[in-house]
Amino acid sequence: MSRAAPLPELFASMLRIRRIEEAIARRYPEGEMRCPVHFCIGQEAVPAAVCGQLARADRVFSGHRSHGHYLAKGGDLVAMLAELYGRETGCARGRGGSQHLIDLDAGFVASAPILAGTIPIAVGAALSATWRRSRSVSVVFFGDGATEEGAFHESMNFAAARRLPVLFVCENNAYSVHSPMAGRQPAGRRIADMGKAYAMPAAHADGNDVAAVWRTAAEALARVRGGDGPCLLEFETYRWLEHCGPNPDDALGYRASEEVDGWRARCPIERLRREGVPGEAQERALEAKFAAEIEAAFAAARAAPMPDPRDLGAFVHPGRG
Ligand SMILES: Cc1ncc(C[n+]2csc(CCOP(=O)(O)OP(=O)(O)O)c2C)c(N)n1
Numbered sequence: 001m002s003r004a005a006p007l008p009e010l011f012a013s014m015l016r017i018r019r020i021e022e023a024i025a026r027r028y029p030e031g032e033m034r035c036p037v038h039f040c041i042g043q044e045a046v047p048a049a050v051c052g053q054l055a056r057a058d059r060v061f062s063g064h065r066s067h068g069h070y071l072a073k074g075g076d077l078v079a080m081l082a083e084l085y086g087r088e089t090g091c092a093r094g095r096g097g098s099q100h101l102i103d104l105d106a107g108f109v110a111s112a113p114i115l116a117g118t119i120p121i122a123v124g125a126a127l128s129a130t131w132r133r134s135r136s137v138s139v140v141f142f143g144d145g146a147t148e149e150g151a152f153h154e155s156m157n158f159a160a161a162r163r164l165p166v167l168f169v170c171e172n173n174a175y176s177v178h179s180p181m182a183g184r185q186p187a188g189r190r191i192a193d194m195g196k197a198y199a200m201p202a203a204h205a206d207g208n209d210v211a212a213v214w215r216t217a218a219e220a221l222a223r224v225r226g227g228d229g230p231c232l233l234e235f236e237t238y239r240w241l242e243h244c245g246p247n248p249d250d251a252l253g254y255r256a257s258e259e260v261d262g263w264r265a266r267c268p269i270e271r272l273r274r275e276g277v278p279g280e281a282q283e284r285a286l287e288a289k290f291a292a293e294i295e296a297a298f299a300a301a302r303a304a305p306m307p308d309p310r311d312l313g314a315f316v317h318p319g320r321g
Pocket residue numbers: 064065113114115142143144145146147173175176177243
């Protein structure tokens with residue numbers, strides 16, 4: 001039996017991600033963070049509940065919308081912010097920005113913006129874990145759009161054929177940039193249904209219900225850890241802000257304001273608050289703790305040096321020039 005969802009801890013994890021992203025969104029218009037930034041505000045339940053039950057040795061991979069996964073897995077906040085500010089002390093030495101987060105000490109191996117690009121890498125890490133007889137599992141997060149890439153299907157097939165310890169986690173927020181699911185995938189088929197094509201157990205749950213995400217992920221992780229091969233999970237959720245950037249985007253017209261409002265009313269953090277978790281006094285204490293942590297982290301990140309221009313070519317493939 002897996003342990004019951006630790007709701008106060010999950011609340012704290014979601015609130016921390018939310019407050020960090022809000023702070024990034026507030027400062028982004030200053031123009032000092034020069035990288036594109038994809039916010040996960042509204043989607044925090046999935047990173048909190050999935051990463052909240054991983055060991056440090058388990059390896060997490062993500063895509064362009066990766067702050068939540070990095071933070072929930074224990075990625076260093078100052079190094080993440082320094083990366084957004086292009087600093088030498090950034091987690092990718094300031095060369096990558098928001099879409100190239102990494103913290104190997106925390107088991108957050110990679111995020112990259114090529115859709116589905118980290119899915120085969122997660123599968124490769126799982127293959128290597130089996131060769132090394134390590135008990136660590138690979139967990140890869142991706143959006144609904146990534147399931148339309150060949151790399152997703154090749155990875156599902158190979159992982160299933162080799163019974164590799166991989167948890168595939170799809171955060172289905174109903175849009176790929178501005179294209180709704182209805183225009184891109186067959187009506188009536190869930191993403192979780194694709195597991196069947198690969199003889200892979202799959203499950204689907206409300207991605208804004210952190211307890212449901214916890215339970216669903218716990219069952220799947222038990223299978224994956226038990227050597228039964230990979231699982232596919234689909235969580236329905238919703239991004240509140242524009243695809244890329246810190247602003248709301250209802251005015252663009254590709255999604256109705258009523259739809260956005262409906263999902264805002266299903267805020268995963270507010271949902272727990274309504275259930276009395278964690279309680280007013282605890283929440284006030286968390287707010288104070290996170291506010292201090294975030295302010296100090298921004299100050300440390302901004303005080304860090306820029307890379308030396310003479311190193312511009314370092315870490316770049318030399319090519320054939
Ligand atoms: C191979 C590839 N094709 C297209 C893009 C451009 N692109 C960036 S994000 C995105 C949509 C991603 O949608 P989804 O996977 O559902 O994730 P979400 O942004 O909704 O979290 C696209 C098409 C890309 N980065 N990589």
